[in-house]
Amino acid sequence: MSSEPKVADILKKLSEPVHAPQPKREVVIDCHIKELYYGNFKAVRDTHIPIERNTITAFIGPSGCGKSTALRCINRMNDLIQGFRFEGHVHYRGQDMYDKKVDPVNVRRYIGMVFQQPNPFHMSIFNNVAFGLKLNRFKGDLHAQVEKSLRGAALWDEVKDKLKASGLSLSGGQQQRLCIARAIATEPEVLLMDEPCSALDPIATRRVEELMIELKQKYTIAIVTHNLQQAARVADKTGFMFVDTTKGGRTGYLVEFDDTVKIFRDPSAPETQQYIRGEFS
Ligand SMILES: Nc1ncnc2c1ncn2[C@@H]1O[C@H](COP(=O)(O)OP(=O)(O)OP(=O)(O)O)[C@@H](O)[C@H]1O
Numbered sequence: 415m416s417s418e419p420k421v422a423d424i425l426k427k428l429s430e431p432v433h434a435p436q437p438k439r440e441v442v443i444d445c446h447i448k449e450l451y452y453g454n455f456k457a458v459r460d461t462h463i464p465i466e467r468n469t470i471t472a473f474i475g476p477s478g479c480g481k482s483t484a485l486r487c488i489n490r491m492n493d494l495i496q497g498f499r500f501e502g503h504v505h506y507r508g509q510d511m512y513d514k515k516v517d518p519v520n521v522r523r524y525i526g527m528v529f530q531q532p533n534p535f536h537m538s539i540f541n542n543v544a545f546g547l548k549l550n551r552f553k554g555d556l557h558a559q560v561e562k563s564l565r566g567a568a569l570w571d572e573v574k575d576k577l578k579a580s581g582l583s584l585s586g587g588q589q590q591r592l593c594i595a596r597a598i599a600t601e602p603e604v605l606l607m608d609e610p611c612s613a614l615d616p617i618a619t620r621r622v623e624e625l626m627i628e629l630k631q632k633y634t635i636a637i638v639t640h641n642l643q644q645a646a647r648v649a650d651k652t653g654f655m656f657v658d659t660t661k662g663g664r665t666g667y668l669v670e671f672d673d674t675v676k677i678f679r680d681p682s683a684p685e686t687q688q689y690i691r692g693e694f695s
Contacts, residue, residue, distance in 0.1 A: 415572070417533040417549050420437075420484075427510075432463055434633065437439065438466065439463040439466040439467050439468065439469060440466065440467045441465065441466055441467075441632070442465055442466065442467045442506065442507060442603065442604060442634045443463075443464070443488055443504065443505070443506055443604060443636070444462075444464050444465075444503070444504070444505040445461075445462070445463045445465065445466040445484065445487060445488055445503075445504045445505075445650055446461075446462045446463075446502045446503050446504075447459070447460075447461040447462075447484060447487060447500060447502045448460065448500075448501040448502040449501045449502070450483060450484075450487065450492075450498075450499070450500040450501075450502070451497070451498070451499045451500070452495065452497050452498055453496075453497035456481035456657055456663060456666065457483050457666060458483050458484060458655075458666045459658070459665050459666075459667050459668065460603045461468075461480070461484055461653075461655065461666070461667055461668040462500035462668060462669060462671070463484065463636075463653050463668065463671055464671075465488075465604070465634060465636055465651075466634070466650075466651065467634050468630055468631060468632075468633075468634055468652055469491075469630060469634060469635070469636045469638070469650040470626060470627070470630050470636075470637060470648050470649045470651075470679070471635070471649060471650070471651045471652070472636075472638075472639055472643050472645035472648070472649035472651070472652045472653070472674065473485060473635050473636070473637070473638045473639075473652065473653050473655060474639060474642060474652060474653070474654055474655070474664045475639075475657075475669075475689070476630075476656065476657060476688075478657055478664060478666065478667035479655040479656055479657045479667075480657075480666025480667075481638040481653055481655055481666075482608050482609075482638050483666070484606055484655070484666075485587040485606050485636060485638050486606075486608075487500060487520050488504055488511075488517060488525060488604075488606055488636065489518075489520050489521050489526075489527060489604075490504075490511060490512070490518040490522070490527035490605055491522075491527065493518050500512075501632060502642075503615045505552065505610070506521070506524065506525065506604070508625065510523075514545055514624065514649055516568060520647050522602050523550065523600060524600065524602050524604065525563045525602055525603070525605075526597040526598065526600070526604070526605050526606070526607060527597065527601035527605070527606045527608070528590070528593050528594055528597050528605065528606070528607045528608070528610050529593070529608055529610075530608050530609040530610070530613060531613050532586055532589035532592070532593050532613065533593060533623055534580075534581030534582055534584070534589050534592050534593060534596075536580070536581075536582065537580070537581065538577065538579065538580060538581065539564075539573050539576045539579055539580070539581050539584070539592060539652070540560055541579070541650040542581040542592055542595075542596050543560045543563050543564060543595045543596050543599050544556055544559075544599070545596065546595075546596060546599050546600045546615070547559055547560075547599050547600060550600055550664075551686040552600075556614070556674050557570075559599060560577075560599065561574075561594070563592075563598050563599040564592075564595045566594075566595065566598050566632075567591045567594040567595035567598065567625065568591060568624075568625050568628070569588060569591040569592060569595055570619070572588060573588070574590075581637075585618070585620025586613055586614055586615070587614050587615070587617070587619075587621055587622065588618075590610060590611070590613075590614060590618070590622055591621070591622065593624065594610075594622075594625065596616075598629070598633070602633070603633065603634060604633065604634045604635070604636070605629065605633045605634070605635045605636075606636050606637075607626070607635065607636070607637040607638070607688070609635065609638055609639060609640065610622060610626075610637045611623070611639075611641070611644065612639075612641075618629075623644060623647055623648050626648050627648055630650075637649065642678075642690065645674065645678075645679050646674060649674045650672070650673065651671065651672070651673060651674060652672065652674045652677040652678075653668055653670070653671040654668070654669045654670050654671075654677060654681070654683070654685070654686045654689065655667065655669065656685050656689070669683045669685050669686055670682050670683050670686055678690055679689070
């Protein structure tokens with residue numbers, strides 16, 4: 415049985431007054447974006463997010479404030495975008511992920527990613543999970559590792575009798591859990607999730623949220639979400655980003671970063687307070 419709190423406990427906690435801050439844990443990722451550009455467009459500035467081990471960190475804020483950009487910076491997914499340039503650093507266990515000697519493919523081996531739309535490959539359920547393992551020339555027992563990953567993503571019982579069926583034959587929620595199984599198969603330490611529930615119905619969303627809470631016992635998770643209730647339900651830490659429109663720009667920046675309970679119950683900045691209250695979107 416999991417000793418982690420369930421969603422209902424978290425909601426209860428959020429309705430209680432804010433007491434002492436959560437104890438600090440080891441920082442696994444230290445992401446500091448001084449300035450980030452797409453071509454001449456300054457998309458993000460002054461955003462510093464320390465991500466602590468075995469926690470869920472949420473990025474929230476209005477559309478276009480740079481949440482996905484900041485998340486993609488962490489495992490160098492932005493490198494694939496033409497014109498991307500950034501000043502700052504991303505340290506993973508003290509090592510600079512943007513050091514010239516670091517291979518971005520290797521970065522993604524340790525820092526996996528799950529996307530907004532479930533995107534299983536056009537292959538069997540088994541091969542979807544085995545794909546990254548084969549790519550990395552996995553030397554162990556492939557079947558055992560696939561089963562372990564599917565169990566880890568709380569999907570094993572639903573698919574164990576049809577591992578040869580196409581990954582695309584699953585429901586949307588199952589497909590997203592298959593993508594999570596694929597992401598954890600190579601045993602990354604960190605999982606980045608960009609709006610992982612936005613294409614799912616409320617029941618599948620709740621299932622994935624419960625799964626995230628289970629997964630944080632083993633992984634460190636960072637998530638982008640538009641859904642404030644989701645951030646409140648699952649995240650330990652939350653960063654609120656906003657858009658600076660002064661000087662004719664539209665540059666996202668971090669307004670505040672704190673324990674989720676503090677952000678939702680007693681935020682420091684008026685912008686955060688207004689956003690949480692739904693005074694602007
Ligand atoms: N590939 C790209 N090329 C150019 N500009 C981009 C690119 N991706 C994002 N941007 C711009 O960077 C800014 C931040 O975008 P980003 O998608 O990170 O924001 P977001 O907060 O995740 O938005 P949303 O909540 O709408 O998904 C936006 O102004 C966006 O138009």
